[in-house]
Amino acid sequence: MRSWTDSLRFAFQPVVNLMTGGVAALEILARPESGDILAEARRDSELDGRLAVSAFRAAVRKETLLPLHVNVFAGTLADFGGLQPLYDAVREAGRMPWEVTLDVCPPYAHVPRRALLEAVSAVRGQGFRICADGVGDGDAPLRLLADLAPELVKLDASLLARPAAVRAMRVLCDGLGALLSVEGVETEAQYAAARSAGAQWAQGELFAPPARLPAADVYVPPGSPGAPPARRSGPSVRQFVRPAALLPATASAGQVRALLTGSPDVSGVLLVDRNGVPVRSVHRSRFLLSMSGRYGHALYADRPAAKLGDVPRTVGVDATAWEVLDVVAVGGRGRTSDDVAVVDANGRCVGVVRLADLVRALAESRVEEAAGLNPLTRLPGSDAITDEVDRWIADGRAFTLSWLDVDHFKQVNDRAGFAAGDELIRAVGRTLLRSASESTHVGHIGGDDFLVLTDPEELDPLAASVLDVPWSACRRPVTLSLATVLCLPGSVPDHRRAAACLAPLKEAAKALGGTSWVLGRAGTPGHEVRRGSNRAAAQAG
Numbered sequence: 001m002r003s004w005t006d007s008l009r010f011a012f013q014p015v016v017n018l019m020t021g022g023v024a025a026l027e028i029l030a031r032p033e034s035g036d037i038l039a040e041a042r043r044d045s046e047l048d049g050r051l052a053v054s055a056f057r058a059a060v061r062k063e064t065l066l067p068l069h070v071n072v073f074a075g076t077l078a079d080f081g082g083l084q085p086l087y088d089a090v091r092e093a094g095r096m097p098w099e100v101t102l103d104v105c106p107p108y109a110h111v112p113r114r115a116l117l118e119a120v121s122a123v124r125g126q127g128f129r130i131c132a133d134g135v136g137d138g139d140a141p142l143r144l145l146a147d148l149a150p151e152l153v154k155l156d157a158s159l160l161a162r163p164a165a166v167r168a169m170r171v172l173c174d175g176l177g178a179l180l181s182v183e184g185v186e187t188e189a190q191y192a193a194a195r196s197a198g199a200q201w202a203q204g205e206l207f208a209p210p211a212r213l214p215a216a217d218v219y220v221p222p223g224s225p226g227a228p229p230a231r232r233s234g235p236s237v238r239q240f241v242r243p244a245a246l247l248p249a250t251a252s253a254g255q256v257r258a259l260l261t262g263s264p265d266v267s268g269v270l271l272v273d274r275n276g277v278p279v280r281s282v283h284r285s286r287f288l289l290s291m292s293g294r295y296g297h298a299l300y301a302d303r304p305a306a307k308l309g310d311v312p313r314t315v316g317v318d319a320t321a322w323e324v325l326d327v328v329a330v331g332g333r334g335r336t337s338d339d340v341a342v343v344d345a346n347g348r349c350v351g352v353v354r355l356a357d358l359v360r361a362l363a364e365s366r367v368e369e370a371a372g373l374n375p376l377t378r379l380p381g382s383d384a385i386t387d388e389v390d391r392w393i394a395d396g397r398a399f400t401l402s403w404l405d406v407d408h409f410k411q412v413n414d415r416a417g418f419a420a421g422d423e424l425i426r427a428v429g430r431t432l433l434r435s436a437s438e439s440t441h442v443g444h445i446g447g448d449d450f451l452v453l454t455d456p457e458e459l460d461p462l463a464a465s466v467l468d469v470p471w472s473a474c475r476r477p478v479t480l481s482l483a484t485v486l487c488l489p490g491s492v493p494d495h496r497r498a499a500a501c502l503a504p505l506k507e508a509a510k511a512l513g514g515t516s517w518v519l520g521r522a523g524t525p526g527h528e529v530r531r532g533s534n535r536a537a538a539q540a541g
Contacts (some may be wrong), residue, residue, distance in 0.1 A: 006395030008032050010058040011210035012219050015069065015181065018195055018492050019239040020357050021220040025101065025204065027069040028055040029200045029210050042107075045047060045079040049074060053089050056100065060093045064214040067351075069131065071103045074111045075446040077119040084275065087126050096246055098276050098348050103132060103308050106138030117147055127276060127348070133183075136165070142172075150178050151350075157204065158182035160193040160535040164494060170198035171394040177318065179238050184527070188221045200239050215395060237319045240358055241342050241351035245269045248305060249279045256305040257291055260284055267354065268339045271306055275347035278341045280309030285337075316343045317350060321358045328355055374444040376422060377429035385443040385451045389495040393487075394454070400459045401498050402484040404428070406473075409448040418476035424473045428466060428480070435465035456486060467515050467531060481509040482531070491522040498522065 009031045009222050017024040030038060030051055037339045046265035052072050059068050073084065083102070090097050091328075102123060108116075120130055130150045132140060137156035145153070153173050158183065159165050182194045185204030194202050207218040245259060245266045256269050271280040288306050291301075313335070324340055329477060337354035373380055392399045406412060406424065413421040425448055431449060432442045440454040440462065454462055471478040483505035485498060492498045502524045508527055509518040516532025 005415070008037060008054070009212070010055055010088040011212060012062070012064075012214040013203055013210040014208050016207045016218055016220070017239070017242070018202055019235075019361060020242065021050055022242055023215070023218060023220075024068060024201055024215050024241070024243065024351075025069055026059065026064060027103065027170075028059055028071070028086050028107055030055065030071075042073055042075070045073070045076040048076040048095055049083060049085060050078060052076075052083060052086050052102075052330050052516065056060070056086060056089055057093070059214070059215075060095070061132070062214050063243055063261075065099065065266070066214065066245070067099045069101045069103050071105055071133065072106050074108050074116055075210070076124070077102075077104065078111045078115040081115070081119050082126070083128075087123075087128075096272070096276055097431035098129060098350065099246070101129040101131050103133040104148070104150075105133045106140060107322040108141070108144060109139045111146075116144075120148055126301050126505060127330055129182075132178075135169070140305065144174065145172075146358055149176055152181055152201070154181045154183050155199070157182055157186070157190055158195075160197065163193060163197045164394075166194070166197035166199065167390060169392040171391060180517060181216050182486055183433070187241065191221055199508060209303045222377040235321045235361060237321060237324055237342055238317060238319065240353045242339075242354065242357075243337070244274050244349050246349060247305070248274075249273050250291075252301065253287075253291065253303055253305045253308060254301040256287065256308075257301070258284055259403070262287060267337075268352070268354070270339075270341055270349055271304070271313060272349055275346070277346075278312040278314060278343070278349050280306040280340065281338060282309040283338050285334070310335065310338070312341050314343050314347075316440055317342055324353055324358055325355075325362075330393040345528070361433075362374050374446070377426055377444040379429050379442055379444040381443060382445040382451060384501075385445075385453055387442055388441050389498055393492065393494060393498075396455055398486070398488050400452075400454055400456050400484050400486050401502055402454070402459070402463075402482060404432070404452065404480060404482045404504055405506075406471075407479045407481055407510070410435040412473050412476070412478060416476055420473040424471065424478065430470065431466050432462070458462045459484065463517060463530075467517060481514040481515075483509040484519045485522055486519065487522045 005171055009033050011029045012026045013029060014023040015027055016026065041051050042213040045316060052070050055070050087097060090100055095538050124130060129147060131151040131152040131154060132145055133154045135153050135155050136159040153169065155169060156167065170180050177199045181201035182199045183203050185191055185202045185206050191206055208215045247255060247259065247269055247459065249271045251271060253359060259269060260266055267284050269282040270278045271282065272278050272317040282305055287380060290308055304429060311344060313327050314326055327340060336355060339354055341349050342353060344349050344350050389401060409421065428450065429444055432452060436442050437458050445451050466480060473482065483502060485499055485501045485505055505518050505520045505527055510518045510534030512529065514532055518531040519530055520527035
């Protein structure tokens with residue numbers, strides 16, 4: 001009698017790290033020659049569990065060292081309380097559970113929530129990683145997504161038509177400690193949209209179609225756009241994680257040599273204990289140099305590889321790229337090319353980062369930042385501020401957005417000269433920057449106009465720092481106008497609406513005499529005059 005496995009084949013699709021352009025993992029996809037076995041698996045949890053095991057074993061037969069993504073329906077996990085047969089298969093194959101990510105697939109609607117969360121806790125306790133699959137095109141409620149706390153969230157490419165939704169999901173992922181991936185990317189336009197919206201991983205026909213053999217090389221569009229603007233603390237190390245080559249701490253030097261000679265792209269091997277915690281780091285060049293000596297193979301082949309390793313350099317998954325550079329800087333120059341192991345809260349290795357990837361990305365971000373700076377004040381332009389406004393809105397933060405300019409600046413230039421006008425603008429910019437807290441963002445959007453984003457409680461001292469100063473240009477008194485809009489959570493959908501609320505407030509501030517300040521609230525008519533006098537009343541007096 002013919003078994004369902006007789007007509008079933010598996011294909012492998014690379015999951016691409018958008019920061020490095022390398023393959024981060026392989027998703028194993030069932031490809032039946034006839035029938036719809038996936039529809040049957042959705043209804044039959046036992047069949048779905050067997051499919052997961054078969055998918056993993058198919059990858060083992062291809063002898064790939066890359067991390068693997070295995071699909072499983074949410075209902076299957078809830079029904080069985082875990083996936084013990086898959087865990088047994090992983091151990092039997094000599095792989096580590098944390099090298100396997102379970103892509104938990106919808107539907108979720110009729111899955112018992114408590115049973116699902118308990119099952120996820122059980123498989124995570126075994127070492128498996130969790131991915132929430134089909135988000136944005138399925139029925140995964142945000143509350144469940146937060147409770148699952150996945151290591152990865154996969155969005156459907158159809159959401160790229162709504163970049164604000166993708167950016168909001170990136171903010172949510174940052175809060176959950178998850179990476180954001182987009183699946184189904186088929187065009188270079190979608191690729192560019194995924195990167196600009198903040199996705200860190202992606203997969204789809206553009207990079208490489210599903211194939212019977214695991215692909216090590218993928219197509220990445222040339223002239224790729226830069227990474228999304230980094231926060232002040234620097235880009236997260238998660239964006240640069242590569243798969244790690246892992247072997248047990250008891251591995252012999254001969255086993256390490258076999259892995260390195262059979263995998264020319266592997267730059268080093270991490271030896272890990274039973275819990276996946278790195279105990280030694282073996283650098284490719286130094287190790288092979290020791291083994292290639294006159295008596296190297298005879299001396300070391302059967303001895304523990306740990307004898308030829310070094311203490312591993314590690315950083316947590318929440319580290320920034322700059323913190324990785326600090327770790328690298330502490331050691332001697334001879335280890336600057338060593339991979340740095342990235343570990344989770346339990347100390348287990350989740351991958352490695354390479355110094356070259358970090359230096360290249362940080363250099364690119366610095367070039368991009370420099371290109372966006374105003375040449376007069378060296379402050380960022382409007383794009384950097386508005387991007388940050390959108391992030392604060394997505395975070396649900398209250399904020400104030402302020403527009404500051406010099407009154408009658410053309411007359412200042414005409415009477416005092418452009419050099420005096422330039423020096424006045426630089427001085428205002430310096431004052432704003434000195435008074436700004438770490439969370440405040442100051443931009444120079446051209447001419448005499450400045451844009452300031454800050455927390456509401458930091459507004460008053462910042463305003464006082466520029467409005468209380470007796471400004472002048474070549475001994476000619478100068479006044480400033482400040483307009484501020486207070487935006488509470490939910491009051492504006494994006495930076496465009498915040499800017500629209502700010503425009504009439506600026507007009508109101510300019511209508512006042514002397515140094516002026518007008519404050520309004522988004523969604524509320526009217527405004528409060530905090531500084532300045534009514535020009536008409538002043539003239540009448």
